[in-house]
Amino acid sequence: MKKPGFTTATLHSDRSKPIEHGATHKPIHNSAAFCYADANELVKVFQGEKAGFVYGRQGSPTSAALEDKITRMEDGLATISFSSGMAAISTTLFALLRAGDHMVASSFLFGNTTSLFETFAQFGIEVTFVDPTEAANVEAALKPNTRVVFVETIANPRTQVADLAGIGAVCQARNVLYVVDNTITTPFLFQPKRVCASLVINSLTKYIGGHGNALGGAVTDTGLFDWSTYPNIYDHYKKGETKTWGVVQIRKKGLRDAGATLGPEAAHHLAIGAETLALRMQRTCSNAQRLAEFLAAHPKVKRVYYPGLSDHPQYERAKSLFCGNSGILSFELIDGIDCIAALGKLEIVISSTNLGDNRTLAIPVAPTIYFEMGAERRASLGIAESLIRISTGIEDIEDLIADFTAALAD
Template identity: 65%
Template sequence: MKKGLTTAILHADRQAEIEHGAVHKPMHTAVAFGYRTARELAAVFQGEKAGHVYGRQGNPTSQALEAKVSLMEDAVGTVSFGTGMAAVAAVFLTLLKRGDHVVSSKYLFGNTNSLLQTLEGIGVEVTLADATDAPQIEAALKPNTRMVFVETIANPRTQVADLEGIGALCGARGLVYVVDNTMTTPYLFRPKAVGASLVVNSLTKAICGHGDALGGAVSDTGLFDWSAYPNIAAAYRKGNAAGWGLQQIRKKGLRDMGGTLSAEHAHRIARGAETLGLRMDRACDNAMRLSQWLAAQPQVAAVHYPGLAGHAEHERSARLFKAFGALLSFELKDGVDCFALLDALELVIKSSHLGDARTLAIPVAHTIFWEMGPAQRKDMGIADSLVRVSVGIEDYADLQADFEQAFARLAG
């Protein structure tokens, strides 16, 4: 019987035997794992037998979480990491080499943008293009292009990539298509549906949902032919080619680079994931209502939210996503101080985090995108007055009342 996502996540651990009949997979804190014979140990090291060799490459707790994420993304496998950025970095640094070329959306999370600059410093070519239009991605391709990287909904201006068009393009050209699904989560959208090769999720955000654990994941959809990818090391070119890419990401990203997810955080994230659907339904509904209310306020110049009919990619979002997400941003009219507005909020927390159960807000140009400088912020459509809001699950009336009293204090 096919189960809904929430039911499947709730009962995922019980698909295999759990120690002592526990309902949840227990937390395993061991770093070392012993075997009865040396040959058995060698077989695990060589990938001929399932098992754990050292805590840096994972443990039974993170393995259980990976199974849940694979279930959520309809993936053939997942590797978990200590943070979402560790997951993104592992994809780039384990699959690309000096002289390769990667095309990325220019509407990117600030830290990912910074990581791409690091890639350029070690000899990987990077081209940023407007991912809302697949022909612009196509125009940026070169003979040495290996990978295209996009986010589903851009943070903070909520541009929505041409996910279908880029997927068709990458499929025709044999390119690794990497989709960061953090802003939508697998509850609202599965990138496999548009041909993604790899899916990245920051588990810290909505999948965990409570702001108490860091984590990231890379999932392989099973759609990419790794036997044709030239950058797979000889050591991993054995057995079924379908597992080569993820094996290299795990070995180099965890064993070599040490971006390991702790057992404690894996346990918290797995527990938080059980209510992902419930939280996203509430947060998306709150975001839709709040965006409509903000758009009617005299101090607001513009509201950016895919659920609004005037959003440039509204129709695309409605077609692809179950709902429009829990992130919105808005610009204030000239003369309205974004710092004063934020300071007037009493319920909403001033914070840089996303996907929390609580509503969070931040002045974008002065904080998380400050390092980019005014020229790049302008190219990304980030105004100096832009306020980003990660909408939580509070009672909607309380959220609106908080913004209402804050605007009233500015006017008065």
């Protein structure tokens, strides 16, 4: 039988391993502890000689089933789930970095990720922020002690598209760990493994879960990085095949020690939501394209940022990399129009800070998610005071366009 397609493989992922009582979904295992027939078996599980579960803080059968699903989606080696996307980023990097290390990161990162990386300096980890739309900027920032390059596929909220393939080639040539946040594109639209990513981050809260009813995050090891060359692997994790060293250290020094564990109920919600990812993303991308085109032609809109528009600086790159441009777009209103007042007139679109929900969400960027940066820093990042970010949902597009038409009419 040929390899199943994306949705088929996702739908039937749980059935690749035995499921209790013939259920079609992996059930919710709420137990915090797991018992074994004898102490020797427990010791083997603790020491990694045998597969199994020892304590809920390090995962459960329910989260493990979700991890298997994400690994298949990303065509990876293994996945570790966390309580949120930020937990996935912070625990992964703290498990792999040490004082004196250097990291290169996109200057267009999600605000909370930028805030986290700025905090790294307090722990002796230097971070250099660069424009990732040109791989040369990343290469120029590399140092002998650079351990990680971290970028997002499509930036939030201005939608810049990183030179993902070019950066991957640089990291490969310099043997630097390449971490790509795939949240905005999802593994349906793009698999970072194709551009030689070492690790892939996904905020499962967003499109993969899709319903705005559970928090979660994940890191997937693509299997491409040679961990035997990475200087920060602790000796007691250098067991078995070298390709597993990284994911074992992240699970032990990251998930176990930090305790940012994904609960079984949330894992179950996210696993069910993931089954319809492809269907939802197709509708979301279609709606976002139509809405972006409508707003671009509107007389009260100054500019629209969406990779699916031909005037986007990385339009051709997005077209070559992704099989859709996701559902995130942003736009600026012309001078004299209050963006908060305009959003207040929307009836279908919801004022909310989340992304990737089935419902369309909108937020004024400057006074909310980028407020702490201050006006000067916002201006340096091209964040206009009137910028509105839209996370397009799966509503009927005619209704969304009618809603924006009415809100911008006065």
